[in-house]
Structure formats: structure tokens, C-alpha cells
Amino acid sequence: MNFHAPVLPTETLELLAPHGGELFVDGTLGLGGHAKLILQKISPKGKLIGLDADERNLQLARENLADFPNVELIHSNFRELNKIAALNSLDGILLDLGVSSPHFDDPARGFSFKKNGPLDLRFDQSQPLTAAVILNSFPEAQIADILRNFGEIGISRKIAHQICVARRQQKFQTTADLVALVEVKSLLPQIFQALRIAVNDELGALENTLNSAPKLLKSGGRIAVISFHSLEDRLVKNFFREQKKAGILEILTKKPIVPSLAEVQENPRSRSAKLRVALKI
Numbered sequence: 629m630n631f632h633a634p635v636l637p638t639e640t641l642e643l644l645a646p647h648g649g650e651l652f653v654d655g656t657l658g659l660g661g662h663a664k665l666i667l668q669k670i671s672p673k674g675k676l677i678g679l680d681a682d683e684r685n686l687q688l689a690r691e692n693l694a695d696f697p698n699v700e701l702i703h704s705n706f707r708e709l710n711k712i713a714a715l716n717s718l719d720g721i722l723l724d725l726g727v728s729s730p731h732f733d734d735p736a737r738g739f740s741f742k743k744n745g746p747l748d749l750r751f752d753q754s755q756p757l758t759a760a761v762i763l764n765s766f767p768e769a770q771i772a773d774i775l776r777n778f779g780e781i782g783i784s785r786k787i788a789h790q791i792c793v794a795r796r797q798q799k800f801q802t803t804a805d806l807v808a809l810v811e812v813k814s815l816l817p818q819i820f821q822a823l824r825i826a827v828n829d830e831l832g833a834l835e836n837t838l839n840s841a842p843k844l845l846k847s848g849g850r851i852a853v854i855s856f857h858s859l860e861d862r863l864v865k866n867f868f869r870e871q872k873k874a875g876i877l878e879i880l881t882k883k884p885i886v887p888s889l890a891e892v893q894e895n896p897r898s899r900s901a902k903l904r905v906a907l908k909i
């Protein structure tokens with residue numbers, strides 16, 4: 629079954645504060661969980677533009693949001709937002725970063741080290757770069773940088789070296805090939821996270837979008853970002869602080885908002901979520 633419970637739904641809605649008639653962008657539509665909550669507030673006169681890099685999720689969201697005629701769904705990376713929305717046009721932007729449950733559940737996407745499948749890890753199946761391409765063709769130093777910078781792995785050079793020795797014998801094809809190579813199994817979540825961030829240029833996309841967001845928001849418009857690891861959260865925190873200093877954004881979350889114990893128990897995927905929200909002055 630395809631289901632993805634929206635993270636921090638009450639808190640996100642309270643701070644994004646969608647009102648009747650407003651124009652919102654959900655840059656990470658996923659299965660449309662947050663989008664539906666926003667649509668319930670802005671309909672019938674408001675409109676939601678939903679983006680997802682993943683064509684399959686976009687299709688699932690289309691089905692989940694079929695009751696709302698006031699949605700426009702676009703297969704796009706959210707880094708293209710400045711080409712999609714006009715200047716000073718938006719009342720709200722939501723970015724709920726990272727992976728959706730169907731990504732983890734489908735072994736064919738390669739997101740889970742617990743399931744055997746191709747070393748893919750792409751949100752957007754139309755892009756050429758996959759995890760297998762990185763492992764089989766990137767220089768050793770670059771693989772080490774990816775593991776250190778995006779996975780915060782101390783022995784990144786050792787693992788990168790082992791990868792480059794192993795690939796001379798046989799190219800990496802499946803998640804099981806990579807799992808078999810890694811001696812310290814507790815590092816697997818970080819290794820897969822690092823590859824995923826590199827394959828999808830997740831930090832680059834976030835940085836670009838943060839830079840263009842204030843120009844796209846109306847005065848009084850809100851931007852909410854839900855992040856799932858410290859690298860993303862740091863980017864958002866620093867960006868909001870700079871924009872506050874420049875007198876462009878007001879920060880609505882002095883500290884990041886995290887899920888309640890009850891939410892984590894019900895939806896373990898929410899455990900590392902951090903929500904930050906700002907308002908355009």
C-alpha cells in the first residue's frame with residue numbers, strides 16, 4: 629500500500645497559516661499529505677501548485693488530490709521554482725525534504741540497504757546520475773568527499789579505497805553488492821544517505837531554492853522547511869538568520885519545532901524532523 633503520513637501536520641499548518649483564496653507551492657508534493665491539508669484551508673478560491681521530481685509520486689498525489697480542481701501538479705525539481713512562480717506572487721512555500729515512504733518500500737528504487745535492488749537512489753528517474761554511476765566511475769577522492777561531507781563518516785577514505793579496489797574486479801550493481809563490501813554495518817544508513825544526497829544534489833537544490841524563495845513570496849508570505857538531517861537544517865537556519873539580518877525575513881520558529889513523542893511513536897519516520905518557518909516582511 630502506498631501511504632505516507634505527513635510529518636508535523638498540525639505545527640506546519642499552524643505556522644504556514646494557509647487562508648482562503650491564497651496561492652501556495654508545495655515543492656515536495658510526495659503523496660500529497662501536506663498538500664491536502666493546505667488545500668482544505670485555501671479552497672475553493674485558492675490554488676496549490678505541487679512539484680515533485682518523482683513522476684510516480686506525482687501520479688499517486690494526483691489520485692489522492694482528485695477532489696480538488698484547484699491544483700496544478702508539475703513534474704519538476706523544486707530548484708526550478710523561480711521559473712514556475714512569478715515574483716511576489718506566493719502566499720506560502722512548503723519544502724518537506726527527502727524521501728517518502730514508497731521510496732523506501734520499493735526495492736527497485738535502491739533507497740533501502742535492507743532490501744536488495746539496483747543501486748539507483750534517484751528521485752527523478754529521468755536523470756542519468758545514479759548511485760551505481762558514482763560507485764563505478766567517480767574518482768576515489770570524490771567518493772571519499774561524498775561519504776565524509778554528506779554522511780559524516782570518519783573512515784570515508786578507507787571505504788572509498790575499498791570501493792575502488794572492489795570495482796576493478798566487478799562493477800557495483802545492487803544494494804547487496806555495497807552492503808557486502810561495508811564491514812561496519814552500522815555505517816550503512818550514513819553511506820546510503822550520503823549517496824542519496826549526492827545523486828540528487830539535495831543540498832544544492834535546497835540552497836538554490838532558499839535563495840530564490842524570498843523574491844517569490846508576497847509581503848506577509850510564509851516559507852516552511854521540514855528537514856531530516858543536520859546538513860539541511862544548518863542551511864535553513866543560517867539562511868533564515870542572514871535574511872533576518874538583511875530585514876527580509878522574520879523568523880517564526882526561534883528554535884526548530886520537532887515532533888511530539890506521540891507522533892514519533894505513531895510515525896517513526898518523523899523522529900529526526902525539524903521544522904523552521906519564516907515570514908517575508
Ligand SMILES: C[S@@+](CC[C@H](N)C(=O)[O-])C[C@H]1O[C@@H](n2cnc3c(N)ncnc32)[C@H](O)[C@@H]1O
Nearest residue numbers: 634656658659660661662680681682705706724
Ligand atoms: C518527504 S516526501 C514529501 C511528503 C509530502 N509532504 C506528503 O505529505 O505526502 C519528499 C518528496 O519530495 C520529493 N523531492 C525531494 N527532493 C526534491 C526536489 N529537489 N525537487 C522536487 N521534489 C523533490 C521526493 O520525490 C518526495 O516525493
